[in-house]
Amino acid sequence: MEDSNESTIGHSATLLCGKSWTAYIGITIVALLLFFGLLPLAFNFNQMAAAGVLAVSALLVGYRVLLIRSYQLYYDDVGVWLSSGILPWSKGVAGVKWRDMDEASYVPNFLSWLCKSYTIRIGHRFTKSSEIVLTGMARGKDAVATLNGHHQELIRRGAIA
Template identity: 65%
Template structure:
């Protein structure tokens, strides 16, 4: 896994995929619990408690949505990169350089086919701990095909060994 927070900001390279709408389902369920159950319950006790619950719910749900939206998988001439994070201490990029890439794969199931939301894996030739694993990615199947095709063209042209 190559880590490089400063020189690889999102938006550089070819964007392959982002999180699917299914990635938001857990956050939607949390929002329903907080706004539909906890907030009305808090109003029974006091408006001050309800205001606190409201602020907490907005911050937690908003943060989770922004984190999901921050996930971007892209590639450039050096390798495949995953950008994620919204807070300064959690923003970052991890990746696999083309010369170290093994293969990109996706998990096919009835639900992934139905919702077009795939789990993908970009393997590292040398270490399992350095591979990129993502779940619930929109256009993940197409991203895997594009990555493998680009990787093979680099190998055929002797750009990498």
């Protein structure tokens, strides 16, 4: 495991996946519109307006890119967890304990196969509000296989009922 992930997910955790390149498509379009559409228009008014548009655009695009990069799906001895957020008040971890996990699944279609970017769902046995649903996850298909395999192994060993 990389040192940069240890502070976020712990020493005994196994990182499964993060967001795919397809998650950046939306913010790339927004960045193109802001920097190549709105910024030249702002220069028509004055340089101060252009400086403001540039600053706000850079902050917005930078924040969104860092936020997308912050998504980490991992598992440990207790369960499956999703860590996300970059600002101190928005950082958090949500998860499903192994004993409460129903199954992990992904949505197969041509586009997800082509881009290797999957929507995955880690279900909760008792409530839909506690499940984890993630779009645009790199190696999502492999993550689902790993989670289901580990879950079945825990059941076979009698570690969970």
